[in-house]
Amino acid sequence: MTFTLNELAKHVDGQVDGDDECKIEGVGTLQGAQAGQISFLSNSRYGKYLSNTKASAVIINERYQSKCPVNAVIVDDPYCAYAIIAALLHPDKPVSPKGIHASAVVSDTARIHDQAIIGPLCVIEDDVTLHAGVIIGPGCVIGRQSSIGENSRLEANVTIWHDTQIGKRALIHSGVVIGADGFGIAEQKNGHWIKVPQLGRVCIGNDVEVGANTCIDRGALGDTVIEEGVKLDNLIQIAHNVHIGAHTVIASSTAIAGSAKIGKNCKIAGAVGIVGHLEITDNVVVTGMSMVSKSITEPGVYSSGTLLEKNSSWHKNAIRMKQLDDIARKVKKLGSE
Amino acid sequence: MTFTLNELAKHVDGQVDGDDECKIEGVGTLQGAQAGQISFLSNSRYGKYLSNTKASAVIINERYQSKCPVNAVIVDDPYCAYAIIAALLHPDKPVSPKGIHASAVVSDTARIHDQAIIGPLCVIEDDVTLHAGVIIGPGCVIGRQSSIGENSRLEANVTIWHDTQIGKRALIHSGVVIGADGFGIAEQKNGHWIKVPQLGRVCIGNDVEVGANTCIDRGALGDTVIEEGVKLDNLIQIAHNVHIGAHTVIASSTAIAGSAKIGKNCKIAGAVGIVGHLEITDNVVVTGMSMVSKSITEPGVYSSGTLLEKNSSWHKNAIRMKQLDDIARKVKKLGSE
Amino acid sequence: MTFTLNELAKHVDGQVDGDDECKIEGVGTLQGAQAGQISFLSNSRYGKYLSNTKASAVIINERYQSKCPVNAVIVDDPYCAYAIIAALLHPDKPVSPKGIHASAVVSDTARIHDQAIIGPLCVIEDDVTLHAGVIIGPGCVIGRQSSIGENSRLEANVTIWHDTQIGKRALIHSGVVIGADGFGIAEQKNGHWIKVPQLGRVCIGNDVEVGANTCIDRGALGDTVIEEGVKLDNLIQIAHNVHIGAHTVIASSTAIAGSAKIGKNCKIAGAVGIVGHLEITDNVVVTGMSMVSKSITEPGVYSSGTLLEKNSSWHKNAIRMKQLDDIARKVKKLGSE
Incomplete structure (x- = not known):
């Protein structure tokens, strides 16, 4: 894909400083970009590379305009603008072949939209619904009565258990397990444990991304809920009946115990532990490897742990x-x- | 499934206070239950919901009897009683079709009981033994010479390596890897590492549950042992030659290093780290995100870490x-x- | 496989103290070994078992020579010598059948060496290259344009995304996901997140081992790099654009955030957290459950956290x-x- 700088700038409400007609056909880092590529400067840590960049253009904010040695696209938020421009220049490759691969095992009672794609060696159980534009990668298993919304994509080897609801435009990475039983066990007098049936579901809103090998357990009674726009990194544990508010993001290897309720627009860093049955309000930031053992009722930045020495x-x-x-x-x- | 309250009470040695013949056909939370459903009160945190419940009956202990506005089943341990009643009212759906799915790749030398079920796209290698009532979900791989006991169930996409022994009534969730090589490496003088062959097995007792994406490595010399009744949550690491005593439970994302020996009836919370080559006695509780770096010789509750601020x-x-x-x-x- | 003690000693530059012609056909622990087996003493914690061993021979260093009650092989480094001898006595079983299993789905444009083995129910996408001696276990998915070097092995149910480069003699365990999208998201003014395309690759050198269910994300711009001889345990998170130097080893459940650069010959223990965009020099040791939140510029041993009580x-x-x-x-x- 090739665009003029002017065309790209229009997509991000940016102003071109330099050659409007400059041809751009890809992206690169400030250090690594070559002629024909556009770069960006967002993290000031990388500002030192601006003066020597060989990119044909750089996406920057006004503050750096005078220091930019090449064509510039001036925007308020260079990282968001870069995300949009990179997606224009590097669209996803279309998946082929279309339709249902001959090696997939698909129930007669599944409702598969004719614009959905099912890759090789998938298993689609009874009464599953796949809406238009859904792409199921190789080796996925989707349990009975689950539903996946328009234009959602499962990468290879994802496992979705029965009765799971996934919204539109979800992106679920390889190795993810959604809807496995929660860890519900009851201790008897003799110290033996009996299983508590896990009867709820997992309900996931629109525009959610789930990273590789992350687990989201089904509810015990009632559902585990991931609201719209939530972004989850890899190897995260979401226990039964957790509720995650819209547009909250959680980094890798964090573990959230049962029935914890996390607000909207929170930012939870990596390897955090969150105890069960507590509540975190909206707009909370928790730093890496912290343990949240009480409810958080005020927005702000929270931490625990000690420093390396x-x-x-x-x-x-x-x-x-x-x-x-x-x-x-x-x-x-x-x-x- | 529908039961009278009296029938349910008999299953849990409970006393009915109210209408013996009340029909119950499902379970619900105190807040969410409707007519025809039974609820329970175990965690006192939820006591406030008792007075307004719309459930047809509630499982409670004597202490709450006078406060219960609807029919009650009086028991010593409402949570255990609930677990039993919920399983009666919501039995697992029978898996169909029976037998070995045509798409599964099953070795001629595997011994598959005619009451075992093998789902689509499984691989069962040479000399595997599956006993009566075993259910293997779609996409599982079971390595040569492994054996799985009566009425055990593997959910979709489980990987079991060669020579693994699993007891009766196990429940293994999706994405679990049992029997992969332990992390055995020896450092040479030049700083390069050579692999130490991992020659042991994984041996798992009866009534064990293993959560999604958990890993249990095979022994280096001798076996990794999970005794009967152990319950493991998701994303747990069990390294080579770990030994976990009967009826111990471990929550999500905990990591246990090689040759650690954990006693019986322990409760290890989530995201705990346990160093290798140490011993934890019976009846030990370790709280969330603690690091166990020395043996624990006395029963009790142990912690490390700092509080959130x-x-x-x-x-x-x-x-x-x-x-x-x-x-x-x-x-x-x-x-x- | 049977060897004389003398033959084994020659493979590890060791001296036999005792019967050169003693026949050895397997390995065992000091406590568990029987006649015909060879054991080793490396960790002094196990020295107490030497005097009563029933092994036919023990691999020890000079210091223990006078205390060894049976035949001995004297070497400088008993653990390395044991690793070599164990591999001689217990070679990997040859995989059969050879060739490409009939149930695998292999693109016409894939280049599969005739000495490569592809197991049942694998998916090999367009333009994949598998070199001589590669073994792909059952259920693996390898994305388009990826390349796997000579004599590398993928165990069952591994997922490799497109454009991944893996060197020679790699061992990739079950459930591993290599090349999934990094966690690249940009926050818009309204608090919603947009995806930043992940355009880089994962490049893995020779002689790398990756443990079960570990995730290595592809680069955002530029590549995620794992240099030669790196050994990774289970359930590790390697984020986008991380660079791990040669012969560094990392234990289970550690999480490394984006663009962190880790030196050569480092030893990172289990459940460590490493913040993004920092640098760790060569020959650094980080102890278990520590958090690395700043660059480490001097070799040494580093820790954080508190002790159990x-x-x-x-x-x-x-x-x-x-x-x-x-x-x-x-x-x-x-x-x-």
């Missing part, structure tokens, strides 16, 4: 941590003497 | 943590002045 | 941690009075 000094300090209450009492006593 | 105050405190040994020495000196 | 005392100390900056200020003031 050389092992030798860490060990001395960590031992003192076990004496901290004693130390605090001594300080109090000394202060009152 | 606003990022601004966290950062100040975390910097002080790196000075803690110095602070402690100063306090000691001040106290002795 | 009984929950009751932990809770008191954890509350004081939130007061630590105040405590430190009080101590300073007291010291200056």
